Amino acid sequence: MELDRAHARRRRFMFAFWLLAFGSAAISNTLTLRIDAERHGIAASAWEIATNEFTSMVVSLAMLPFLLRACDRWPLHAETWRRRLPFYVAGSIAWCIGHIAGMDLLRLAIFSATGIGYDPGPLWLQVVYEYLKDVRTFFIVVALWHMVAWVGRQVKGEAHLLVAPDDAPAVEPVDRPDRFLVRKLGRDFLVATADIEWAQASGNYVNLRVRGRDYPLRSTLAALEARLDPAVFVRAHRSYIVQLSQVTSIEPVDSGDARLHMADGTVLPCSRRYRESLRAAAAGAEPVRARAGSGG
Structure with a gap:
């Protein structure tokens, strides 16, 4: 989906x-230490200094994708940072241990191959x-990832459930919101619930697909499902x-699962657990154009 591709692009950029x-730091440190x-x-010698610096860089880069994926999977925000901060502190310790073990092994192999002993x-x-060095690097990476993610959400827009005002009766049932508030670049827009084509779970967010764009809603998929009309959303x-x-259309596959062909041409997965209930709901919904494929 679009937001998954955005996450992948962000990880590649990071x-x-x-x-x-890391590369420029390794070069700079090699020159200044020399x-x-x-x-x-x-x-x-210059090669000994360079070996020490570049083995550190290589190991850090090897571990970096795991840290970026952890940030994707367990981001820090107002509701979770107290619960997840200890996880990140433990992660910084694991980062340091992995860094030391990896670069010591590389250095030992390189120095041994040249007949020079290595004593850390x-x-x-x-x-x-x-x-003392790695904890700074670790949390700088984490902080920069969250900053880039925050900027991305501001540009793309982030959805929020509309709630009833405190000093007046609700215009609509709060349990079945008709609209979502999308905040983008400091401006608020209303997105009709009826315009949501599908919703996809993504970590701590649910991506709302609306007219070819994804809007992240901070919620679980189960919580969102409970607030949507079951006659419309399945x-x-x-x-x-x-x-x-x-x-x-619903296209069965050999595994017992199915593929859902959406109106915009996108194909979504349908697991066997939900396949029959979705077909039954589709058969009983007048405006639905879904039809079961052959062999299902």
């Missing part, structure tokens, strides 16, 4: 950014020294809710 950042060694008369010194001192998969009138 990886490219950190490749440039200059310092010359100034202070320390016996350290006392382990406890190395752990303290590296963690669960098709553990990650999808579809509007029946947007389904043009």
Whole structure:
């Protein structure tokens, strides 16, 4: 889906950014440490310094995709940061341990191949020294990821359920909202619930598909399903809710699951758990154009 592709693009952008950042830092550190060694008369060849710096860079880049995926899966926001912050602190410790183990193994292999011994010194001192550096790197990556994600949501728009005002009776039943509030670039827009073609679970958000665009709603799919009209919106998969009138055909597959062909040409998955209930709902809904394919 569009938002999944946006997440993938964001991860690629972040990886490219950190490749440039880590690479330039490794080059800069190699040059400055070489200059310092010359100034202070320390016996350290350029290749030894470069090996130390670039093994650190390689291991950090190898672990980076896992951290970016963790940020995607468990983002920090106002409702979750207290619960998830300890997870990120533990993650920073795991990052440091992986960093030390990886670069020590690489350095040991490289130095041994050249006949030079490698001694990282006392382990406890190395752990303290590296963690003081790694914890900064770890949380800078996390902070930048969240900043880029926040900017992306402001540009794309983020949906919110409309709630009843405190000082007046509700114009509509709160349990069946007719509209969603979409905030985009500081402006508020109303999106009619009837315009939602389908909804897809994505981490802590549900992506509302409206006229070819995805709007992230901070909610679980189950919570959203409970507030939508079951005569109009039906669960098709553990990650999808579809509007029946947007389904043009149901195509069975050999596994017992099915593919839903939507009015805009998109194909969505339908698991066997929900297939029969969706077909039954489609058969009883007058405006629905869904029809079961052969063999189902």
